[in-house]
Amino acid sequence: MGDIVQIYNDYKEHADFLTVYVREAHPTDEWQMKSNVKDDVCYAQPKTLEQRVAIAQDFTKHYKFPLPFGIDDMGNAADSAYAAWPERLYVIDETGHVAYRGGMGPFNYKPGEVRDWLARKYGAVKHEPPVTAASSTNAAPPAASTPAPDKAIAPTQPSSTK
């Protein structure tokens, strides 16, 4: 998540950001990863919305996560609509259309493509990372453990620059 936090810090004056917490990728009662055991990030798949909220709050506290945050419902409506699990990135343009659709994480979860999209529209921006910013590598499952996802769609060329 560190890359996304840096992109947020660089482009929050130009774009809005929203993180959506979806169901866990590697809970203890499904496909738990050794790396999560090592990092003591061990949660069962939430059975209630309250449990989801608790994990989401742990996440934001743990990483001091600064992005605006929402939590998917227990029917996984956002996950279904955006094919989001385990992790995925999108850019929605001002007219409400998908401007960039990233690939399925972790292999094709590529924050750099979002940065490129924003840079084409607003120019390259790179601030020094704040000392308090999350320095975590990734809250998502380790890349080596998940099958190759579908292909990412390249960002569209913005119609104008600002």
Add this chain to the structure above:
Amino acid sequence: MKRLLKWIGGVLALLLLAALGVLCYMAGSPRDAYGMVRYALPHMHRGTLKVGSDAPDARLLALDGTSHFHIRERIGARPLVLVFGSFT
């Protein structure tokens, strides 16, 4: 004929073993290979959204655990970067 069938069976078994070996190698362990097949494969090639599609709406719960809002409410004068993920 029986001999031919034995050969075909043997070759198929070897191919299956090789495929399992490759899967375990890619995943990191037999356990992860199982996890990949059980949990990740069904999600590959999921979804129909493409660049240019209308962004779907969904109702989300705020981090405070009480208030709700819609993704569509966040779409407006500026592009919206959506980041989907979880803790694990």
